[in-house]
Amino acid sequence: MDKPTPKDDEVLVRVRAASVNPYDWHFMRGMPYPLRMQAGLGKPKDPRLGVDLAGQVEAVGSKVTQFRPGDEVFGCARGAFAEYACAADSKVVSKPANVSFEHAASVPIAGLTALQGLRRGGVSDKSKISSGKKVLINGAAGGVGTFAVEIAKSFAAEVTGVCSTKNVDLLRSLGAARVVDYTKEDFTESGPRYDVIFDCVANHTLSAFRRVLHAKGSYIMVGAADGGGRWMIGLLARLMKASVLSRFAGQKLAMIGAKITREDLATLGELMNTGKVTPVIGRRYRLSEVPEGIRYHEQGHARGERWS
Numbered sequence: 001m002d003k004p005t006p007k008d009d010e011v012l013v014r015v016r017a018a019s020v021n022p023y024d025w026h027f028m029r030g031m032p033y034p035l036r037m038q039a040g041l042g043k044p045k046d047p048r049l050g051v052d053l054a055g056q057v058e059a060v061g062s063k064v065t066q067f068r069p070g071d072e073v074f075g076c077a078r079g080a081f082a083e084y085a086c087a088a089d090s091k092v093v094s095k096p097a098n099v100s101f102e103h104a105a106s107v108p109i110a111g112l113t114a115l116q117g118l119r120r121g122g123v124s125d126k127s128k129i130s131s132g133k134k135v136l137i138n139g140a141a142g143g144v145g146t147f148a149v150e151i152a153k154s155f156a157a158e159v160t161g162v163c164s165t166k167n168v169d170l171l172r173s174l175g176a177a178r179v180v181d182y183t184k185e186d187f188t189e190s191g192p193r194y195d196v197i198f199d200c201v202a203n204h205t206l207s208a209f210r211r212v213l214h215a216k217g218s219y220i221m222v223g224a225a226d227g228g229g230r231w232m233i234g235l236l237a238r239l240m241k242a243s244v245l246s247r248f249a250g251q252k253l254a255m256i257g258a259k260i261t262r263e264d265l266a267t268l269g270e271l272m273n274t275g276k277v278t279p280v281i282g283r284r285y286r287l288s289e290v291p292e293g294i295r296y297h298e299q300g301h302a303r304g305e306r307w308s
């Protein structure tokens with residue numbers, strides 16, 4: 001494809017690293033179907049894939065004042081799986097000098113989702129009450145989950161991670177105080193109660209999650225293992241149920257949609273800069289191997305984030 005030209009409020013980035021998200025294959029397949037309202041009904045409005053990137057600014061639009069050619073940035077763009085991509089200047093921030101392009105590119109969507117989801121559950125750097133809060137991360141070995149473990153830990157929460165056998169050691173190394181291997185144990189059947197359940201998998205009923213949630217706890221839903229299926233019927237039904245129950249139960253039951261903000265990208269940059277968060281890179285691919293990377297990711301058992 002032609003090298004893109006930045007609009008007035010965009011920067012042209014020479015991509016040094018990009019990472020794969022479920023978002024990418026959802027847009028590639030046009031699935032769940034309701035997504036096509038945004039992505040294009042018969043065919044994609046934009047055939048380029050890839051959102052997360054890190055790289056060097058090559059050129060800036062006429063209204064961009066905060067970046068100059070040569071600056072190193074990370075954030076979200078259109079068509080990140082390419083040598084060059086354009087990003088709105090509001091969706092990228094400076095990359096800390098001591099953080100690699102690969103690590104920085106792993107962060108944006110997954111890191112923002114983890115940070116904003118935890119905050120919604122009352123776990124944040126600004127809240128003193130994060131300290132000692134019992135937080136369970138379901139799907140803790142994936143892109144969002146690994147960031148959620150590290151971020152919650154950095155906010156002094158007591159973290160329990162749920163994953164399969166092969167990822168138990170990984171979660172321990174990230175700082176999880178307790179790890180549940182879901183192939184051997186169902187955490188909804190017994191065990192402690194949690195202040196926050198951060199759910200990337202949605203593989204139990206709401207009632208099962210609520211059973212192990214404190215009376216005033218928060219259940220934050222992030223995603224589902226089946227990606228919402230074709231029509232998102234199960235997901236929408238769960239959302240409606242959560243919204244009704246929230247009004248009557250003391251527990252907060254909510255779903256979050258990540259927002260790309262410079263402020264939160266900068267917070268994530270600072271967490272990396274200070275060594276509190278070190279992204280997990282499960283696999284590496286060359287640009288020509290992006291299809292393989294997406295194919296692997298679609299299977300739903302990716303480990304951490306992944307760069308191409």
Ligand SMILES: NC(=O)c1ccc[n+]([C@@H]2O[C@H](COP(=O)([O-])OP(=O)(O)OC[C@H]3O[C@@H](n4cnc5c(N)ncnc54)[C@H](OP(=O)(O)O)[C@@H]3O)[C@@H](O)[C@H]2O)c1
Binds near residue numbers: 109110113139203300
């Ligand atoms: N709301 C938002 O704004 C937003 C933003 C980003 C992503 N999402 C959604 O959030 C979900 C997670 O995204 P991601 O990037 O973390 O995906 P991912 O990297 O593909 O990770 C999925 C993880 O789920 C784990 N898993 C699968 N079955 C499990 C089970 N039964 N119990 C516990 N863990 C299980 C896998 O670990 P094992 O290999 O150990 O099974 C894998 O590590 C996706 O549905 C995605 O679409 C939502």
